Amino acid sequence: MAEARRELKYWEAISEATVQAMEADESVFVFGIGVDDPKKIFGTTKAAYERFGAARVFDTPVSENALTGVAIGASLTGSRPVMIHARNDFMYYCMDQLFNHAAKWYDMLGGLMRAPIVVRAIVGRGWGQGSQHSQSLQALFAHVPGLNVALPSSPYDAKGLFLAAIRGDAPTILIENRKLYEVSGPVPKEPYALPVGKGAVLKKGKDATIVAFSQAVQDALEAAAVLKGAGIDAEVVDPRWAKPLDKDLILSSVKKTGRLLVMDTSWKSYGVSAEVAALAAEHAFSDLKAPVARIALPDMPAPTTQALEKVFYPTVGDVVHAVEKLFGRKRKGATRLRPAAKETFTGPF
Amino acid sequence: MSEKDLKDCGVARETLVTLYSRMLLIRRLEEKIAELYPRQEMRCPTHLSIGQEAVAAGVCSALEKDDTVFLNHRCHAAYIAKGGDIRKVMAELYGKKTGCTKGRGGSMHLVDPDVGVIGASAILAGTIPIACGAAMSYKRKKIKRVAVCFFGDAAIEEGTFFESVNLALVWQLPVLFVCENNGLSTCTPLAKRQVPVPIHERVKAFGMPVAAVDGNDALAVYEAARDAVARARKGKGPSFIEASTYRWLEHVGPNFDWSLGYRSKEEVEDAMRRCPVKTFEERLAAAGILTGGQKTMLRDEISERVEDAARFGKESAFPDPHELLEATDG
Numbered sequence: 001m002a003e004a005r006r007e008l009k010y011w012e013a014i015s016e017a018t019v020q021a022m023e024a025d026e027s028v029f030v031f032g033i034g035v036d037d038p039k040k041i042f043g044t045t046k047a048a049y050e051r052f053g054a055a056r057v058f059d060t061p062v063s064e065n066a067l068t069g070v071a072i073g074a075s076l077t078g079s080r081p082v083m084i085h086a087r088n089d090f091m092y093y094c095m096d097q098l099f100n101h102a103a104k105w106y107d108m109l110g111g112l113m114r115a116p117i118v119v120r121a122i123v124g125r126g127w128g129q130g131s132q133h134s135q136s137l138q139a140l141f142a143h144v145p146g147l148n149v150a151l152p153s154s155p156y157d158a159k160g161l162f163l164a165a166i167r168g169d170a171p172t173i174l175i176e177n178r179k180l181y182e183v184s185g186p187v188p189k190e191p192y193a194l195p196v197g198k199g200a201v202l203k204k205g206k207d208a209t210i211v212a213f214s215q216a217v218q219d220a221l222e223a224a225a226v227l228k229g230a231g232i233d234a235e236v237v238d239p240r241w242a243k244p245l246d247k248d249l250i251l252s253s254v255k256k257t258g259r260l261l262v263m264d265t266s267w268k269s270y271g272v273s274a275e276v277a278a279l280a281a282e283h284a285f286s287d288l289k290a291p292v293a294r295i296a297l298p299d300m301p302a303p304t305t306q307a308l309e310k311v312f313y314p315t316v317g318d319v320v321h322a323v324e325k326l327f328g329r330k331r332k333g334a335t336r337l338r339p340a341a342k343e344t345f346t347g348p349f
Numbered sequence: 350m351s352e353k354d355l356k357d358c359g360v361a362r363e364t365l366v367t368l369y370s371r372m373l374l375i376r377r378l379e380e381k382i383a384e385l386y387p388r389q390e391m392r393c394p395t396h397l398s399i400g401q402e403a404v405a406a407g408v409c410s411a412l413e414k415d416d417t418v419f420l421n422h423r424c425h426a427a428y429i430a431k432g433g434d435i436r437k438v439m440a441e442l443y444g445k446k447t448g449c450t451k452g453r454g455g456s457m458h459l460v461d462p463d464v465g466v467i468g469a470s471a472i473l474a475g476t477i478p479i480a481c482g483a484a485m486s487y488k489r490k491k492i493k494r495v496a497v498c499f500f501g502d503a504a505i506e507e508g509t510f511f512e513s514v515n516l517a518l519v520w521q522l523p524v525l526f527v528c529e530n531n532g533l534s535t536c537t538p539l540a541k542r543q544v545p546v547p548i549h550e551r552v553k554a555f556g557m558p559v560a561a562v563d564g565n566d567a568l569a570v571y572e573a574a575r576d577a578v579a580r581a582r583k584g585k586g587p588s589f590i591e592a593s594t595y596r597w598l599e600h601v602g603p604n605f606d607w608s609l610g611y612r613s614k615e616e617v618e619d620a621m622r623r624c625p626v627k628t629f630e631e632r633l634a635a636a637g638i639l640t641g642g643q644k645t646m647l648r649d650e651i652s653e654r655v656e657d658a659a660r661f662g663k664e665s666a667f668p669d670p671h672e673l674l675e676a677t678d679g
């Protein structure tokens with residue numbers, strides 16, 4: 001293909017995928033709090049609203065619990081609802097409908113029906129978003145059998161995973177990180193769906209494996225470049241899906257390198273990083289040359305003050321440091337306290 | 350709604366002056382925040398209450414110190430009206446360790462248990478059932494306290510609101526529900542989100558004592574709250590107040606927002622002409638309760654307190670990051 005490399009921002013890729021999905025399938029509609037308001041979910045619903053109007057892109061009452069049930073009911077009767085939450089945090093109100101209903105409909109009812117809802121769940125990390133506006137709930141969603149959970153880390157993935165979700169039959173949660181919204185990358189114009197449960201090796205390497213999700217992928221790639229200079233050839237694996245998890249891809253990389261760092265954008269304990277670490281312990285134990293390392297959020301609600309946010313969220317320096325430790329090397333000085341990358345997100349929302 | 354003459358309204362002069370000074374303090378502090386916010390030193394989502402001061406001042410002036418209040422994301426006004434320390438507000442917005450939650454919570458979580466501000470949640474309707482729980486505890490312990498929850502018109506779209514209304518009535522809890530109806534949920538007007546039956550009518554259908562008041566009239570709010578609190582203290586159960594008011598600024602942040610196009614500049618300016626602080630000030634003057642000299646003194650004192658609070662916030666130290674990691678990071 002000689003097509004010129006076209007770049008889109010992450011949010012533009014979501015917007016384009018939405019329009020293409022709605023073009024391809026009349027039963028797709030988009031709803032959620034503020035989807036048609038002047039800000040249009042950080043711009044992602046603007047094009048769809050302008051193109052398809054209020055009949056297919058509509059605002060809702062602030063009733064997340066009922067709305068999730070509405071999405072399920074619509075999905076069981078031939079509609080393809082896309083439900084949007086500007087924050088993961090608001091979705092605790094959805095949990096009964098998601099876990100007891102959407103996730104169960106297929107197996108509980110003998111495989112007769114599926115509830116193919118698509119839920120876009122945005123994470124508002126940074127800039128003092130704090131404990132109730134910055135949570136990233138992939139581990140919760142992945143824990144209860146019956147839901148698929150995807151975490152796009154680039155504009156390319158944002159489009160391909162959205163279209164995978166909308167074309168697929170399983171209820172799917174897409175975790176979108178606000179920190180990635182302004183990131184640009186190549187995105188093919190034509191519609192394409194990435195395969196469900198398949199990840200990608202984003203940088204090949206032979207010395208150590210970094211498995212990273214969502215926004216952490218960016219930090220992993222940056223760290224891998226720094227590590228290269230320090231003589232460590234790290235492989236960066238993005239599983240793309242927390243559920244189903246691409247176990248084969250992760251294990252083949254770990255078996256090759258013998259060293260594993262897992263990075264997640266949410267809490268450490270009982271999280272997605274723990275799942276990946278357990279996978280390696282169960283199936284690649286004899287290949288490991290060092291204990292598995294993890295970088296994830298400290299087990300506490302996110303603080304708002306910039307003084308604490310700075311250390312609450314890991315930095316590229318932390319990643320470099322953690323990989324070097326897999327080789328028994330120690331950096332001088334506290335990389336942990338390196339200043340975070342420049343904030344592009346300047347609030348107030 | 351017609352406004353009462355303050356001279357013969359039957360409310361103590363002292364209370365009327367308190368209503369005014371609380372509104373003025375809220376207004377001045379919020380204006381100060383709006384002035385400082387663009388400097389990017391206050392880094393957390395901040396929802397200002399400019400234009401809505403009469404609701405918080407009216408309700409909180411009807412409460413005792415050990416009555417408790419439960420707030421939402423737009424919590425500055427009630428925190429201040431309940432007697433919270435404005436130095437701690439400014440420090441919190443600056444993310445300092447002298448802030449009311451030591452920089453952990455930020456603007457949406459102002460609390461001060463010493464003056465009965467027990468919770469503030471950024472999750473809509475989050476504190477409504479929690480206030481009912483506090484009220485249940487007072488009832489079980491036979492303490493004559495009242496719990497109050499403040500929330501916006503959008504919060505009642507969450508199921509937990511109607512669940513709470515029901516159980517508060519069934520259990521006859523000493524709780525006061527205060528709906529600050531500014532007609533907006535972010536940018537979405539009420540008519541797009543709810544049935545056209547007034548909110549208080551819907552709640553009344555449960556058998557709830559309700560009052561619908563002009564939320565820009567601090568006295569009207571005060572009187573409704575005073576009566577509701579008296580009923581609750583006598584063991585007569587919950588009440589609901591719908592206070593209609595208007596948000597002048599953008600949903601979150603320090604700016605006017607008519608450029609977004611969801612409401613007109615004229616609409617906002619019209620509301621500003623009905624300013625709750627200014628109209629009350631005029632009524633106090635007309636009733637001879639506040640002389641020009643007293644007004645100036647009060648204004649100067651409040652301005653000084655606000656400047657002091659801003660200075661305190663800016664000059665305070667940040668929390669030490671090492672403490673956070675030592676406490677939590679394995």
Ligand SMILES: Cc1ncc(C[n+]2csc(CCOP(=O)(O)OP(=O)(O)O)c2C)c(N)n1
Nearest residue numbers: 090423471472473501502503504533534535
């Ligand atoms: C459960 C939940 N859903 C959505 C939001 C996002 N949100 C924050 S404020 C707001 C509008 C609130 O309107 P209202 O309750 O009337 O209070 P106001 O902001 O007008 O004071 C919304 C939808 C939230 N904070 N919590």
